[in-house]
Amino acid sequence: MNFSGLIARKELKGYFDSPSAYIILVAFLLLNAWFFTSPLFINNQADLRTLFGIVPIVYIFFIPAITMGLLARERNTGTIELLTTLPLKDSEIIMGKFWAAIGLIATGLLFTLFHLLTIIVLGTNIDYGQIICGYLGLLLLGAVYGSIGIFASSLTDNQIVGFIISFFIIFILYILQFTLYLLPSSLVGFFQYLSIGYHFSNITRGVIDTRNIVYFVSLIVLFLHLSIISLQTRKWK
Amino acid sequence: MIQLQNLVKDYGSLRAVDQINFEINEGEILGFLGPNGAGKSTTLKMITCYLTPTAGNIHVKDLNVLNNSQEIRKLIGYLPENNPLYIEMTVYDYLKFIAEIREIPDFKLRLKEVIERCGLHGVVAKPIQTLSKGFKQRVGLAQAIIHDPKILILDEPTSGLDPNQIAEIRDLIIELGREKTLIISSHILQEVQAVCDRIVIIHNGKIVADGSTEELKSNFQNKTRLILNLIAAENEIPDLLVKVPDVKLLSVTPRANDELEVILEYDVKQDLRKNIYEYIKTREWILLEMNRDRVSLEDVFRNLTVTQGGE
Known part of the structure; x- marks a missing residue:
């Protein structure tokens, strides 16, 4: 049996039993709503492109905030010892935390569907394919950031430090796309491939290319794997 | 039942556990005694597979911690030092979570038994953080015995409790010790003396004495x-x-x-x-x-x- 589901359920229940998840979700939704609706009538376009532009930026704060405690708090309170002496694999622990983070991110995204409703009411000729791709991209992006957040959280027993580390990694991945002009042209292609914005904008344009999917999935696998290694280092310290 | 062979644990340049050898027989209640920082917890953490030995090995039955960590964890009930708990969960949710990971088939029935055993009536629906320290300790014990393990390891189970709570927990431990192989660590002697058949004293990572309370007394005086x-x-x-x-x-x-x-x-x-x-x-x-x-x-x-x- 795989126990990651049990851990995910426990974490999700923990999120919604405490006020923190609600505060973070409300902040996430308010920020998105503000930046989405204020230019909506100026642009006069019945699409969610502004939303797909703003969510990745809000993610930079939102995702570190929801992942910062996932492992750091266990280390801080000592419950990590409880968890890791139960008959659980380290990978099950990390995956459980990961699914919980995805669950909360998906909940946040679910509420943004309200904006879709707005444009359905207001506009015509809505490109649903593009919207579905956009949401897929947001979910994948959230998963990448979530795995980074879990990795950062696994490095420390201090939630704030966890937040700062994941904020920095995510921020660097995000701004990479804006620094390309500084690079010698021979390197641009390489760094463009590394930058998360490049792959994300491809998906939100409505094109699902395996190269982009491979990029996202390999980042997720990389950071989850690093988290497992980080969790295992306790044994050898 | 449990066999420690040339066990060594280094934390960087500090040798916390230094060539420990001893064996714990089935059904024995072993007091693991030593001053703070002697290496007690480190040793217990290695038996429970939280830490990996730097050298040496630990056998539990015919399993060993290097290769059969998952199977060993199933045999052991463990109350870590300072009794870490998910304090925001209710007692019920917490025990249910542990029981699910432990794959206990009839959770309802087992929960009833454990509540009875650990005297948790009336607090089952409460969040753990609202409980007194004595009750928290009972919850920790309930967690450790919920899968009816063959081996029970309690790391300083009475530290930080008041004398009444200590007496209650001690009675509970004596009760539990009747049917299990039990290791209790402590830096308080009376506690171990009251409960254990055999005492192992560790100091600076080395075993300095091993025997029944009477043996220890006569050997050293x-x-x-x-x-x-x-x-x-x-x-x-x-x-x-x-x-x-x-x-x-x-x-x-x-x-x-x-x-x-x-x-x-x-x-x-x-x-x-x-x-x-x-x-x-x-x-x-x-x-x-x-x-x-x-x-x-x-x-x-x-x-x-x-x-x-x-x-």
């Missing part, structure tokens, strides 16, 4: 001390030594009201109290008190962990 309170002339006291030759006079101290405190010592193998009393009867002395100073395990412990601890 071969003299009996007798404290007398007498009314007698001080210069007459040495007469006693002539009549009872095997006795050594340690001190004679005058006290208030013409009383003398006399401390005698003799080999533990013979009981000379009778001879001493018989002699005192022949004199004009008045015997007020006679006390045998039993060597407590406390002395043994202090001896082993302070005087030998010169490193």
